[in-house]
Amino acid sequence: MRPTAPQEPAAPQEPAGPQDGQGRPDGPAGQDRRGQRRSATRERLLAAALDLFAAHGYAATTYDHIAERADTGRQTAFNHFRRKEDFVTAWVRQRHELLDRQEAADAADGGPVVEALADELRALARLNEQDYALAKELHDSGVLHAAFGLGAATPRAILATVTRGRQRGEIRPDLDPAAVADLVFDCYATALSRWLASDAAFPLADALLARLAVLAAGFGPPRGA
Secondary structure, eight states: OOOOOOOOOOOOOOOOOOTTOTTSTTSHHHHHHHHHHHHHHHHHHHHHHHHHHHHHOTTTOOHHHHHHHHTSOHHHHHHHOSSTHHHHHHHHHHHHHHHHHHHHHHHHHTOOHHHHHHHHHHHHHHHHHHTHHHHHHHHHTTHHHHHHTTTOOSOHHHHHHHHHHHHTTSSOTTSOHHHHHHHHHHHHHHHHHHHHHTTSOSOHHHHHHHHHHHHHHOSSOOTTO
């Protein structure tokens, strides 16, 4: 009787997995989880940096301090924010996103455009009052001024509100909405700077609304005068 040849062991079978990639490390679900983790890390780094700027000063805060507060590595902090100024720019843009929500609510409400602009300026005043220590430090160190030159343009919400007003006949049709929005935002930036320099010696919201009233009425004398 001939000896039986040894059998090759069967190749192990790959475990059956989802056919659409859901649950695989490189599938949509895995990519989504990585994106969520990355966003959470970025938010943690931003919150840590802003807290440290307010408590210890912008110049005195290093990437090592930020990474330690955020419980992550120094290189990870650099990967998310290449320059220290980028934390400030992200903070400004975060505020602009809040204005977007305010603008959407005002647009749905359908009220006068000047009042919608007033709502946006009031919202900015509240944000600066809430973050006074941070805003004051960034202003006094000159970083806030630099942030406006590093990408913190006129908020989209203000431009959208002015554009809506022009379409509805509440703003003169010969005026460029972008130029009007820039004027509103420039008035805000100037009033904010003076408010911070004065150690909040006057109500910021009142100062902003007074400037808006002048812009809305114009510089000329009343008609018929």
